[in-house]
Amino acid sequence: MGTNGNLELRLIHDTLQASTTHDGINVYETTDRLAKFLDSIKNPTNDQYKNWFIETSKDLQVNEFRGEHLGGITTNEIIIDVPRKLILYTHNYEYPDSFMNACIKLQLRHNYQILQYGKPIKKNPYAEI
Numbered sequence: 001m002g003t004n005g006n007l008e009l010r011l012i013h014d015t016l017q018a019s020t021t022h023d024g025i026n027v028y029e030t031t032d033r034l035a036k037f038l039d040s041i042k043n044p045t046n047d048q049y050k051n052w053f054i055e056t057s058k059d060l061q062v063n064e065f066r067g068e069h070l071g072g073i074t075t076n077e078i079i080i081d082v083p084r085k086l087i088l089y090t091h092n093y094e095y096p097d098s099f100m101n102a103c104i105k106l107q108l109r110h111n112y113q114i115l116q117y118g119k120p121i122k123k124n125p126y127a128e129i
Helices: 024-040 046-059 097-110
Strands: 005-010 015-020 076-081 086-090 113-117
Touching (some): 005 046, 024 046, 024 076, 024 097, 097 113
Parallel strands (some): 005 076, 086 113
Antiparallel strands (some): 005 015, 076 086
8 A cells, every 4th residue: 555745845936846646655755865965065046956856756756746735644744945944744653764864964954943743634524513
């Protein structure tokens, strides 16, 4: 059974999104790739961020670009907000080994804030009141 995954990159005037309906846990590996990208390029431009995001998404097989996120129960999600130096991620019971180490690097070397969040539970409109 596959897991969904959503990946989002927010820039000042643009937002790029990628989704997958399988191996969604791969989105967490984005943090490690972001840390390496930021270590290699000082003050990247928006175009460099966009190119990095597209290549990373393809490498991680999160390459179905959409105008919106996958719906349903998506437990794997990373949102990278570049102007705010913020990474939001959904809770999961397992993460790739590189995820937590990359979060520490992003905090210490690049002043990113890393926050976990829970997706709101939608009330079933057909449930009895």
